[in-house]
Amino acid sequence: MSGRFVPRSRKQTRATVLESLLRTKGAFRTDLARETSLTEASVSRIVADLRTEKLVEERKESAPHAGGPTALVTLSNNINVLGIELSNSRLSLGVGNFGGTLDYVERMPASPNLDQDEFERLFSASAVALREWVDARGIDLRQAAMSIPGYGREAGNPIFPWDMARLEGFLGKVLPGLPLALTNSVVAQAAFNRYAMPSTYAVEGDHLFLFVGHGVAGVIVNEAEPIDAFSPFEMGHMVIERDGLVCRCGHRGCVEAYTSLRAVSTIIGVPGNEILARGDRFLDALEVDNVARDMLRERQFLLGLALGNALNLHPVPAVVISGWPSLTPESDRSAIFDGLNQSLLGGYDEGRLSLSFIAPSIGNDPKAALSYAAYCFVSGGGLEAASDARAMEETA
Amino acid sequence: MSGRFVPRSRKQTRATVLESLLRTKGAFRTDLARETSLTEASVSRIVADLRTEKLVEERKESAPHAGGPTALVTLSNNINVLGIELSNSRLSLGVGNFGGTLDYVERMPASPNLDQDEFERLFSASAVALREWVDARGIDLRQAAMSIPGYGREAGNPIFPWDMARLEGFLGKVLPGLPLALTNSVVAQAAFNRYAMPSTYAVEGDHLFLFVGHGVAGVIVNEAEPIDAFSPFEMGHMVIERDGLVCRCGHRGCVEAYTSLRAVSTIIGVPGNEILARGDRFLDALEVDNVARDMLRERQFLLGLALGNALNLHPVPAVVISGWPSLTPESDRSAIFDGLNQSLLGGYDEGRLSLSFIAPSIGNDPKAALSYAAYCFVSGGGLEAASDARAMEETA
DNA sequence: GCAGAATAATTACACAGTGTAAACATGGCG
C-alpha cells in the first residue's frame, strides 16, 4: 500500500513507456501507468517530455463513460527506422515507421553462401539509393537493425561465417551516425510477431518463441521485463540421438539434422523455401506417401522430445512454435506432444504448458528486422546516441 | 567519465555491500566501493548505517603503505541464522553466524522416504531444544533456510513429495517471526561453496555449479549480479537415450538414470553414501573390474554429452562439477570432455569453457543451508521483515 | 619525534526522479 520511492533511471522509465506504446499501438495514460507500474504523475511527466521531443503524439479520443480519458497516446509516425534482413535466399532492406508501414523496400536475390565481399558490394549500391530516397523526403532515420541467420554464437556463425567486427565497421561507414543493432533472425521474428502482429499472437506473459526453419532456434520473450525482453535460445544443436544423422555443425544427432527445413525437404522431395511458400496444408497438396508422412511425424516427435528437454532446463509457461510444423495437420502435429510427454518432467499438461502454433511469416522481409530496429530504438529510451553513449560510460 | 546519477534502491545497495562482505569475509572500504560500483562516499554512508544497526563491525587493520586504509569492514558475528538440511540419510539443523562457525547442531537419521508427518514430529522436538539453546544465550536469529533435495519443480518434488504450503505453514508456526527460505539442496551447496569455501573454489565470473549426486542438478551462479545470484538448472531429466534406462521420474533415458549416485552404486556394488564417504580414489580402493570401469567412463561420457547440450542452450564460460565424477581418476574423467566434444557447438575448447572439479563436501550438513540462509539475509539488505514486507508490496 | 606526503573517510551540496496530495480540466447527466 505504501508505495515508497523506487528509483529508476530516466532512460529506463522512458524505455518502459515507449515499449508499452509500441506493443499496444497506443494507450491512454491510465493504462500506461498500470502497464509500466508508474504513477499517473510520472507518466504525465514522461509523456510531456516525449511529446516535446516529438516522439509521441496525442489524439483526441473520448471514452464512452463520464470523465473518461481524453487523449490516446501513440508513438509518432515521424520516427523512421531501417531494417536489413539477410536470409538464405535474399537480402532485403527497408524503411518504416512505428505505424508498421514499410515505406521503402529493396530486395535482392542472394545465395545461401553469400560471402562478405559480395554483401558489401551489394549493400553499398543499395545504400546510395536509400540515402537518396531518405534525403529527398527529409526523413531522419533513428535506428538500424540487421538480422542474420545463426547470429550470436560465441563459436562463430555456422551459416554465414562472417567477421562481425568487419560487418559492424562496414555498416558504420556506409550508414554514418546511425545506431546499429545486429541480431539473430529468430529474435527479429519474435519482435515482428510481438510488435507488428499482435492479433495473431495471443500469448501473454513469459514464453518461448520457437522457430523451426533452416535452423531450430528460439527466443525467450519476457513480458515481465518489458525491456531487454529477448534472450536467445539455441535448441537446434541439442544432440538427441547418439551417432545419429550428421548435422551441418559437424556433430551427429542434433535436433536440426532431423527437424530443419532442409531435413524435411529431403523427406518430401520439395525445396525448403517452397514448403513455406505453399503455406497451409502443404502436406495435403503434396500427396506425400505414408512413409514420408510417418517420418514427418517421427521428426515432430523428436522436436517435442528436445523441447521437453529444453523446458526442463528452462521452464516457461508457454511456447509458440512457428515454422513448418505449424503447417502440418493437427493429427500429425500431436507427435510433438508425444515427444514432450517423454521428456518434460511431469509430462505434458495443458494447465502447466500452453503450446500454440502460428504460421511462419514469409515474404514480408525486412519487416522483422524493422520491428527489431523499432524495439532497439524504444529500449534505448528514444534518446540520442550521444546521451546513450554517455549512459554506457556510466555503467562501465 | 561523467558518472552521473544511476539510482538504486536502498535495499539493493545494502544487499550489494553485504553480499560482497559475505563473499570476501571482510574488505576495506576502497575495495568495497570498487566491487559494488558505488562511490566511496556512498559506501561510507551505507557502512555507517549498517554499523549503527550492528550488522557490520570495523576492525583496526592498517595497510603496509602510507595512507592505506585503516579499518577492515566485516559482517558482525552477532547475526545468527538457522540452517535446516534434509538429505537422503538425515535431517540436520544448526545455528551459525557469518564467521562460518556452526555453534549449535543437531543431526537425526532419516529415511529417504521420510514423510511429512514424521518430519513434523522430528522437527517439533528439535525446535524446542533449539529454542532453549537460543534463549539461554540471548541469541537473536534473523533468518532461517531449509534445503530439500529436488525442491523447486512446478510439477512437484519427485524425491520428497511433500506439500510445500503445509511445510511453510508448519515452519512458520514452529519458528514464529523468523523469515524462512526454502531452496533446493544444490542451491544451498552452491551457496556453501561460494561463501564458506572460497579457497577451494577458484572460479571467477558467471559459471554453472553442477552437482552429481542422487540427482543431477546445478545452479547458474551469476557473479555479475551479486544479488539474485542463484538460478536453478535442472539437468538430470534431460532425455539423452530414447527408450533408455528407466528413471525414477517415470521417463526413459534421463541423464539421472545413467549418472546418478544410485546408477553408479549399482555398477560398482557399493551403497551410494559410501562412495562419497570413501572420498578420494574411491575407484582405486575398490579394485573395480574393467567392465565396471568402462561403464563408468561411458556414464561420464553421457554426462558430458548432456552438459554440452545444456551449454548450447545456456552458454556459460565456466563449469564446476561436484560429485562422484570429481573422485574418478583424471584419465577416466576425460570421457566427460569426449561427451562435450560431441554436443557442445564448436567442440570443447579450453579457451571458451573452463571445466573444473571439486570434491563433494560430505558430512558438513547443515552448513550448506546455513550459507544459503546467510545469503538470504544479506540479499534482503539485512532489513527487518517488516520493511521487507513493505518492499514486497511496492513491487506488487 | 615530527613535519610532510599519501591516501582514506566523511561531509556539504546540488541534482534527478520519484510518490502524495491537492488543484485543475473535461465531458456526461440531470
Next chain:
DNA sequence: CGCCATGTTTACACTGTGTAATTATTCTGC
C-alpha cells in the same frame, strides 16, 4: 447550467546519488 466522476497536471517533500571540499590516519624521511 451546475454537479459529478474521472483524468491530468502541479507543488512539495523525500531519497539516494556523485562531486568536491574537508578532515582523519598512517607511513616515511630526517
